Amino acid sequence: MDGEAQRSTASWENATLAPVDSLRSERAESPMPGLVEGTEPGAGQKSAMFVHAQSFEDLTAEGEDEREAELDKSGECADELKVLVGEKSVEEQHNIDVTSETRTKEEDVCSEAWRSHRKHVFVLSEAGKPIYSRYGTEEALSSTMGVMMALVSVVEADKNVIRSIHADGCKVVFLTKSPLVLVGVSRTSQTDKELLRELLYIYYQIVSLLTLTQLNHIFQHKQNFDLRRLLAGSEYLTDNLLHRLDRDPGLLLSAVTCLPLASSARDVVSSGLQAAKSESLVFSILLAGDRLVTLVRKKDQFLHHIDLHLVFNLVGSSSSFREGEGWTPICLPKFNTAGFFHAHISYLEPASQLCLILVSTDREDFFNMSDCKQRFLERLSKRSAYQALKEALKCPSYSVEQVAIPELRHFLYKSKSSGLYTSPEFPEVYQSDAEQERLMGLYQDLHSSLHHPSRPLRSFYRCGESENLLAWVTSGFELYLCFSPLGTKALALSAVNKLLKWIRKEEDRLFILSPLTY
Amino acid sequence: MSAMRVDAKVVMLGKESVGKTSLVERYVHHRFLVGPYQNTIGAAFIAKPIQVGEKVITLGIWDTAGSERYEAMSRIYYRGARAAIVCYDMTDTSSFQRARFWVKELQNCEEHCKIYLCGTKSDVIEGDRSLRQIDYHDAQDFADEIGALLFETSSKTGNNVDELFQKVAEDYNTTAFQYMTPEETGVDLGQKKDSYFYSCCHNN
Numbered sequence A: 001m002d003g004e005a006q007r008s009t010a011s012w013e014n015a016t017l018a019p020v021d022s023l024r025s026e027r028a029e030s031p032m033p034g035l036v037e038g039t040e041p042g043a044g045q046k047s048a049m050f051v052h053a054q055s056f057e058d059l060t061a062e063g064e065d066e067r068e069a070e071l072d073k074s075g076e077c078a079d080e081l082k083v084l085v086g087e088k089s090v091e092e093q094h095n096i097d098v099t100s101e102t103r104t105k106e107e108d109v110c111s112e113a114w115r116s117h118r119k120h121v122f123v124l125s126e127a128g129k130p131i132y133s134r135y136g137t138e139e140a141l142s143s144t145m146g147v148m149m150a151l152v153s154v155v156e157a158d159k160n161v162i163r164s165i166h167a168d169g170c171k172v173v174f175l176t177k178s179p180l181v182l183v184g185v186s187r188t189s190q191t192d193k194e195l196l197r198e199l200l201y202i203y204y205q206i207v208s209l210l211t212l213t214q215l216n217h218i219f220q221h222k223q224n225f226d227l228r229r230l231l232a233g234s235e236y237l238t239d240n241l242l243h244r245l246d247r248d249p250g251l252l253l254s255a256v257t258c259l260p261l262a263s264s265a266r267d268v269v270s271s272g273l274q275a276a277k278s279e280s281l282v283f284s285i286l287l288a289g290d291r292l293v294t295l296v297r298k299k300d301q302f303l304h305h306i307d308l309h310l311v312f313n314l315v316g317s318s319s320s321f322r323e324g325e326g327w328t329p330i331c332l333p334k335f336n337t338a339g340f341f342h343a344h345i346s347y348l349e350p351a352s353q354l355c356l357i358l359v360s361t362d363r364e365d366f367f368n369m370s371d372c373k374q375r376f377l378e379r380l381s382k383r384s385a386y387q388a389l390k391e392a393l394k395c396p397s398y399s400v401e402q403v404a405i406p407e408l409r410h411f412l413y414k415s416k417s418s419g420l421y422t423s424p425e426f427p428e429v430y431q432s433d434a435e436q437e438r439l440m441g442l443y444q445d446l447h448s449s450l451h452h453p454s455r456p457l458r459s460f461y462r463c464g465e466s467e468n469l470l471a472w473v474t475s476g477f478e479l480y481l482c483f484s485p486l487g488t489k490a491l492a493l494s495a496v497n498k499l500l501k502w503i504r505k506e507e508d509r510l511f512i513l514s515p516l517t518y
Numbered sequence B: 001m002s003a004m005r006v007d008a009k010v011v012m013l014g015k016e017s018v019g020k021t022s023l024v025e026r027y028v029h030h031r032f033l034v035g036p037y038q039n040t041i042g043a044a045f046i047a048k049p050i051q052v053g054e055k056v057i058t059l060g061i062w063d064t065a066g067s068e069r070y071e072a073m074s075r076i077y078y079r080g081a082r083a084a085i086v087c088y089d090m091t092d093t094s095s096f097q098r099a100r101f102w103v104k105e106l107q108n109c110e111e112h113c114k115i116y117l118c119g120t121k122s123d124v125i126e127g128d129r130s131l132r133q134i135d136y137h138d139a140q141d142f143a144d145e146i147g148a149l150l151f152e153t154s155s156k157t158g159n160n161v162d163e164l165f166q167k168v169a170e171d172y173n174t175t176a177f178q179y180m181t182p183e184e185t186g187v188d189l190g191q192k193k194d195s196y197f198y199s200c201c202h203n204n
C-alpha cells in the first residue's frame, strides 16, 4: 500500500469545521454544521433502536453499557452445562478427535505464503491450547501458539492489560479476555486500537456460540480443555467475520445500514412485525441480504449493533437456513453473556433475500415463533407494501451520481443517534475486491485519526495520489468522503453541506425514522 | 394460510457431516446439493405430508446439527418424537460410535420413540468397496439388538431414501392409536407448544 506517501502529504485541520455546539438546528430546517445528536439526518424520531454506544470506545468502557440481564437464564444454563462438561465415556472420547478434519484451509505453516498473509488471527486458551487460527490448521501451529502464550504471560503484568509488539513492519496485538487469549498479527497500517476492536469482535463471535458462562465453566473444570471440540463446524463463521471486518463499513462505524425503501412501505412492514408478537419474543429483525429492512423490539430492550452484526454474520454465512425453518440457540454477548436466546430464522420465500429472525427467550417456543412468522407473512402478503419491498430489493443501493456532487466518488455517513449509516455503491474505480479493501483501509485510517485516544480530531483532509479524503465528526454524525484526486479541499468542504442536504431529503428512504416496539 | 396438522415428530440424529440434511433435502425436495458442505446451525424444521394408503400423514422433521456444541440442546428436538432416524456415515467408524451414543440417549429418555438406523453415502461405497468401514452385518446385529430397522441410503442417488421415510410414516400410522405417550397427554406447558398444530407455509 502507498499509505506512507499519503500519510506524509496528509494535513489536518482541527478547528475550522468544528461545529458550534450551542447552535441547535431544528429537524425540519436544513442541516447545517452544528447539528447536535438527535437532529442530524437519519436520526430516529422516537427512540433509538440500538443500545446507545460509541462502541469504538467499548474496549475501555467494557461492561459499561452491558444491559442488566433482564432475563435470567442462569438456571437453564447450568443444566445445559452439566450435559456439556459431564464426564464422557471412553467410547465418546474416541470419536472426538475429529475437530479439524473438515477444515479446508490446510496450508503449510512454514511457507512464505503463510507468513505473508496481511492479517493473522489466533485464539488460544489461557493454558496455551490452540482454539482458532485464520490461516493454517491449529495443530500445525501449536508450537507458534505456545510461543505466543509465553509472550502473553511476559508482556502482561496483570490481567486485562493489553500490550502490543511492533517489529519489522509487523504488529502483534494481544487481547486477554479470560478464559481466552486473542492474538492479532498484522502487516496493515491499522492502529493497535483498530486491531483490538477486531479481536474483540472475534471474541464476541465465540461467546455468541457458547456463552461466557459456559466458557468459564468449562475452563474452570478442565484447564486444558480442547475448545475446538465445541467450536467444530463454526470456524467459517469466524473466517467470515474477519472478512467482513476488512470490508464492511458497518463494523468500522459501529452502525448498520438499511435497505432503501419508501417509509410508507417500511412502516407497514414494521407494524406487521409489531402485530405478530408473542410473549417470549424480544426482537424481530427483517434482513435483506446484509441490509436491515426493519427491527422491532420489546419495549425497553435494546439490541447492540455488535450483536446485530453477529446475527448478520450468522445468517449471511450459512445457507443452512434456506431449508425449512431454523431454530438455534444464540448468545447476544452485548446483551447478556450468560444465556442463550433462541432464534427462529427463515426466509420469507424460498428464493427470497428476505430473512426474518425472531429472537425468543424460550427455547421451547419454536412453534409460537413459527406462528408469528406465519401471521406476519399472511398480513404482509396482502398489502402492496410487500410488492414495494420486493421492488426495493432490485436496487438495494444507489449510485453516488444521484447526489450530484462533482468529483465525489463515495462516502459513508453515520447518524450517531440512530446507529444507522448510509453509503452509495462502490463506483467504477473501486470495482475490484482489492480496490474496495484499499478504500476501506483508507476509511479505517481516517476513523483512527478521528478517534485517536489522546488527540481525537473533528475533521481531517487528506490528499493522496489516487483520491482525496475528508472526514468529519460532530456530536450528531460521522462523515467520510472520498473524492477523485482532481477535487480540491474547498470543493470537499462545500460538498459537506450539499451532501447533508441530500441525505436529509432522502432520509425517509435511507433510514428507519420511526422504529417500533411491542 | 392453512393450519396444518403435524402428526408425527421425526428427529434426525447423528454425528456432523454424516448426511442428515442431505437426506431431508433428498426426501423433501428430491435433490442433492453439491458444493461446499454447510453445517446445520442449531436445527431446522420442515413439515412434509406423505401419503400412507388412504391417509395423508404429515411428518414434522427436525434436522438437528451434529456438532457437539448443540448436544445440550438436543433434548428439545427429540422430546416427544415418534421416530428417530439415527444416521452414521458408512465410511466413518467414529460416526457409528456416535450413533450408538444417540441410541442410548433415546433408550434412556424417549422410550416410545421408534429408532431407524441409517447408514449413509452408499454411493461412495458402491464406487469403492474398500471405503466401507461399517460392515452391513454388524450394523444389522446392532439394529436387531435395539429393535431398530436398518436402512442403507444414498442421498446422492436417492437410493432407499423414500423407502426410509415411507416406512417411518407407515409405522406411525399402524401404531399411532395404540398408545398415547404420557407426555402427549400431560400438561407440561413446554410440550403443549410443540404439539400438534403447525401452521404451514403454503398460504393462499
Ligand SMILES: Nc1nc2c(ncn2[C@@H]2O[C@H](COP(=O)(O)OP(=O)(O)OP(=O)(O)O)[C@@H](O)[C@H]2O)c(=O)[nH]1
Pocket: A233, B014, B015, B016, B017, B018, B019, B020, B021, B022, B023, B033, B034, B035, B036, B037, B038, B039, B040, B041, B064, B065, B066, B067, B120, B121, B122, B123, B124, B153, B154, B155, B156, B157
Ligand atoms: N457421496 C455422497 N455424499 C453425501 C451423501 N450425503 C451427504 N453427503 C455429503 O456429506 C456432507 C455432509 O452432508 P450434510 O447432509 O450437510 O451433513 P449433516 O449430517 O447434515 O451435518 P451437520 O449439519 O453438520 O450435522 C456434504 O458434503 C454432502 O454433500 C451421500 O449420500 N453421498
Ligand SMILES: [Mg+2]
Pocket: B020, B021, B022, B038, B039, B040, B063, B064, B065, B066
Ligand atoms: Mg445438517
